[in-house]
Amino acid sequence: MRLIFLGPPGAGKGTQAKLLTEAYGIPQLSTGDMLRAAVAEQSDVGKRAKAVMDAGQLVSDEIVNEIVSDKIDSPECAKGFILDGYPRTVPQAVALARILEAKGLKLDAVIELKVDENALVRRIENRVTETLAAGGKVRSDDNPEAVKKRLVEYREKTAPLSDHYASTGQLQTVDGMAPVETVTAEINRILASASAAA
Ligand code: AP5
Numbered sequence: 001m002r003l004i005f006l007g008p009p010g011a012g013k014g015t016q017a018k019l020l021t022e023a024y025g026i027p028q029l030s031t032g033d034m035l036r037a038a039v040a041e042q043s044d045v046g047k048r049a050k051a052v053m054d055a056g057q058l059v060s061d062e063i064v065n066e067i068v069s070d071k072i073d074s075p076e077c078a079k080g081f082i083l084d085g086y087p088r089t090v091p092q093a094v095a096l097a098r099i100l101e102a103k104g105l106k107l108d109a110v111i112e113l114k115v116d117e118n119a120l121v122r123r124i125e126n127r128v129t130e131t132l133a134a135g136g137k138v139r140s141d142d143n144p145e146a147v148k149k150r151l152v153e154y155r156e157k158t159a160p161l162s163d164h165y166a167s168t169g170q171l172q173t174v175d176g177m178a179p180v181e182t183v184t185a186e187i188n189r190i191l192a193s194a195s196a197a198a
């Protein structure tokens with residue numbers, strides 16, 4: 001099973017990807033997590049990405065395309081993967097199609113989580129509160145200024161992906177405002193019909 005989750009910051013992409021990872025035994029490929037790991041390691045990519053991420057902007061297509069292409073080649077992705085936060089621009093989607101074609105792989109589903117923008121800011125604030133309560137480290141881009149910029153970046157650069165995948169006939173939308181379990185059930189229904197059609 002190979003799928004993409006689309007949706008703005010706080011839509012629930014990571015939450016649903018983690019649940020599917022457990023259910024299907026395939027990894028979550030979160031470009032955000034991979035970039036945060038690179039920042040923590042202070043690798044070359046991490047050094048280039050840190051300021052861009054902290055400002056709520058998108059890292060270059062070139063960097064993320066390479067990270068994802070390499071990851072797809074790893075043995076843990078042999079049975080499939082869940083792309084969470086990638087692609088995030090139309091050029092990334094075009095690059096992904098080329099990467100998959102070159103590897104002889106196909107996508108099974110592109111699922112967009114539709115959410116009300118007002119709820120997103122509240123969800124991210126809740127995540128900060130929960131992280132602090134658990135003694136964890138808050139993401140450096142989970143502050144009001146960066147969240148505002150992330151939403152602008154989403155509207156300008158990522159939202160056009162819905163039309164892109166609608167035009168390829170691959171887009172499926174799910175109400176991301178529903179409770180987590182309802183969202184999961186709807187995603188499972190989409191994946192079951194994608195498997196049956198394969
Ligand atoms: P990334 O890490 O991908 O962050 P994001 O897209 O901003 O998304 P979030 O992780 O904030 O939200 P989510 O949709 O996963 O929601 P979650 O499940 O946590 O990217 C960070 C940065 O990295 C980017 O800004 C960019 O700089 C860079 N980057 C990453 N990928 C890139 C790319 N491809 N190209 C260029 N740059 C890239 O849920 C949020 C909260 O809501 C949680 O507290 C959760 O418990 C709660 N919640 C979830 N679902 C529900 C529900 N149904 N009801 C109520 N609450 C819910």
